[in-house]
Amino acid sequence: MLFSVGFFCFYFILFGVLLGLWVFRKKKPAYSLSSFPKVSILIAARNEEANILACLAAIERLNYPKDRLEVLVGDDRSSDATFTLVQSLLPQRPYLTCVSITDNLPGTKGKANVLAQLAQKATSDFFFITDADIEVPPQWLTSLMGQVKQGTGIVTGITTTKGSKLFDRMQALDWLFSLGLMQVVADRGVPVSTMGNNMLITREAYEAVGGFAGIPFSITEDVQIFKEVIKKGFTTANVYEAEVLALSMPAPDFSTFLQQRRRWMRGSVSLPWYMLLLFVIHSSYYPIWLPFFLHTTWVAALLVFLVKLTLQSVFVWVCAKRVNWKTNVRDLIFFELYLLSTSLILIVYFFIPLRIRWKGRQY
Structure with missing residues (x-):
């Protein structure tokens, strides 16, 4: 007792x-960029025919010069129409590239393998990583880029789920609540973690740790690379503002929800x-x-x-x-x-x- x-x-x-x-x-001031450096958006997609078009439509709405943007979608051996749907957009979107992933780099698998191969093809110094079931807001790139300073390795935005059902709304509040707890700590100037559906990692930091192919494999590859980047002495930033709020599809049923949260709990160690x-x-x-x-x-x-x-x-x-x-x-x-x-x-x-x-x- x-x-x-x-x-x-x-x-x-x-x-x-x-x-x-x-x-x-205190609310952070609005972000502004004096120039628009070239950036790369890396998206791992596996059987995402239901979501990939909405994801890429949101990227099309980004408030960023399209000639300073490259989007690399890695089709991870999908058995549905994901690859075909992305291919159909290529004539209208010259900044978009679809890469068919058919093998694994040594020491990688799953999403980490796809991102590692996409990073090899990226030509910019800034890698933005999101998921194929995510819709990013128009100010996503500029807001995260506005946090990059000398020595910055990773900048993380926030994500929640959309949907009107009670279970969907509860998942949305769960994301906002958990990320809010992390943000309070991050606001004290100490590193917390990142999310692989809403993050920026600089090429300098990525290459310093050897990329996803050079770090120990983890089912939560985002947390693992964050940990390795911190070890190398890079700084990180977390942004909890509407300008970087990305929307994800909620877990459709309780079984999927349990698998998702168990995976997160595994990575939380x-x-x-x-x-x-x-x-x-x-x-x-x-x-x-x-x-x-x-x-x-x-x-x-x-x-x-x-x-x-x-x-x-x-x-x-x-x-x-x-x-x-x-x-x-x-x-x-x-x-x-x-x-x-x-x-x-x-x-x-x-x-x-x-x-x-x-x-x-x-x-």
């Missing part, structure tokens, strides 16, 4: 501090210790609250629950407001129930000795 009380006190103080830092965070500790503390709330509920009065358990719900809801609301994302009180309450159920299920699911299945492959 004393341990539970101590944990809750520490949890609320920690969350209160994070909330205070987030609420009183490579996070900096302070970020890993923060997420472990947050994930431990309900495993500690449930036995506390069974061994105390319902009034005390309810009070502890309401304090957590209030702090978290305000934090999520601020996250949404930062990027002009609409939410409501009902969804904030449902989000708590979503976190309760998914946290407990994922903790058990993570330790089941099953291989991760992603994009039709097992890892």
